[in-house]
Amino acid sequence: MTQLRFTPLAQSLPATVPFVGPETQERQRGAPFDARLGANENVFGPSPRAIEAMQKAAGDIWMYGDPENHDLRHALAAHHGVSPANIVVGEGIDGLLGYLVRLFIGSGDAVVTSEGAYPTFNYHVAGFGGVLHKVPYSGDHEDPAALFAKAAEVDAKLVYLANPDNPMGTWHSGAEIVAAMEALPKGCLLVLDEAYVECAPEGTAAPVDVGDTRLIRMRTFSKAYGMAGARVGYALGAPELISAFNKVRNHFGMNRAAQAGALTALGDADWLAHVQSEISTARARIDTIAQDNGLSTVPSATNFVAIDCGRDGVFAKAVLDALIASGLFVRMPFAAPQNRCIRISCGRPQDLDAFAAALPGALQIARVQTNTQA
């Protein structure tokens, strides 16, 4: 036996998991969930043509995928009216965030994000020895002015901003983001996570020049395109930033069928429109269900809705636990005061029927557990 000589950084890291998966919870409870509304997956699924493309590619899976992601990058470039040199494709936004943090952050480097924002970004920052500085939400919105002011204060190398936001679903117009960027300090890269932007109103995507070295934009096929399990994300940015990913990325890391599926999904605008319509319908339904139970929702530009349970985090957690116990996979924000909410992904009618059926009982249980009455 020998000593394992991990790096001091690796030695210091906790073996944390950013999220516990629903399968883990299903194994713990000994039964599958009746509805899967916790991870903002798109239950309406990908374009049937994309499914077909992936099925066809399964027979070719003996071949490695193209390490350059050539066809997908070129199609994305045409889609966005930019050059392929502005695009890097990776193993989901999670994978790309890992590479990005690795390129910029070493021991002690400052990074800014919002209290309660995407934990996987924080996981990567901690994993490369960065120091996180957090600012609170403002009225359930991420607060660009506060984020950028904090970035200036701590000399941050990266500042993370999701627009639309997860877990609240709130958003700023792209023009507001661009205006706020006037206060972005020099030498601080804005990581603008637009994972949900295809679910948002026109004008939410930041109208920036793709060659602007002040920011990198993250996009994904996991949400509106319905391919979370395929692991395909991409980043848009200046060529000198994008090309740096080639120094560290897993060049042969992309699944070949996923490449084919994403390429086909991108070309099926009708299906995307169909999904957008379904999401819109589901958001309205979730709002109705909340109102039927005397609760309100936070307006959402995503494929999920935060329901304000009207009390504190302890109460919302009791509601969440009761929903999970009744067979629904749901999650909630981590930080106060946003943790007064539970977060419900847009489901099909049958998924939301199950939620509608379970919510009154869950609220009742929570009220009893927290010893109060509405």
Next chain:
Amino acid sequence: MTQLRFTPLAQSLPATVPFVGPETQERQRGAPFDARLGANENVFGPSPRAIEAMQKAAGDIWMYGDPENHDLRHALAAHHGVSPANIVVGEGIDGLLGYLVRLFIGSGDAVVTSEGAYPTFNYHVAGFGGVLHKVPYSGDHEDPAALFAKAAEVDAKLVYLANPDNPMGTWHSGAEIVAAMEALPKGCLLVLDEAYVECAPEGTAAPVDVGDTRLIRMRTFSKAYGMAGARVGYALGAPELISAFNKVRNHFGMNRAAQAGALTALGDADWLAHVQSEISTARARIDTIAQDNGLSTVPSATNFVAIDCGRDGVFAKAVLDALIASGLFVRMPFAAPQNRCIRISCGRPQDLDAFAAALPGALQIARVQTNTQA
């Protein structure tokens, strides 16, 4: 515009690609290859049942994969007679090597490998600031004694050994590896890459206790299991080593269909035996083709064969270039004297027919180009 504040390490790295993909070469030559024999892909493909499982899973691709890879890890544990705590699943061996290097190697840390061995490992070492020390092959074999002696000399934290070897296809018995490990210095982890072990004779896998903290073993579904494009690899090791991957890995990085495909492939022993038989037939055929052209081969325990072109690296490169120009995707070793060879992956009869047809002309062109006659 703003300055991009990369880390000093990232700034120093070249934007290298460990391998240029065949698709890139096809785009450059303006035509697809007639045979794909350069990346040791398994053209015999995965189990038809695995293809079916991936096709079925394509319809579920809206869901993230299980971040714990629970079912696959448990099946692998049963397969190897170990605990699931001894197994980490990742995005191919490439992905796992990246995580492993990250866990152990910081700026200036010493790592040992063989001159001409797997470049993607070297890419990861450089990417985390490690310093590579290389020892030569011995008679076309990786040389465990020399590797471990060098590791002691430079106080290496990691030493890489592929058994069977790539790019030569040679191998040591597992017992020889274990015996050589007596000289492995304390505090140096052996990275034993067994990617090709299912193609090798019985007794090639190292017969070590899975709890032995002196080594980690890498396995893959990319070679004998025929799923290179799926990106599924795994590592076997002591729980305290395996659990450390959870500190840094992309927990939601696995493709859901790939998880399902690998699980099914593992269960189809008949198909694996079929592939092993096809590989054996193809190895013999490649040897015959070489002999028909007055050349010899290096005995192989992998799904490829190194053909000794009988001269130096310049000559072999001329042969390789002529083969590529004639429409065959092939590669060759990087370092002398192994670069006197070209490396041919085991193909189907039609693939090797194309190779047999092209080789005499390629040799002739190389002889003319290098101004010598056989």
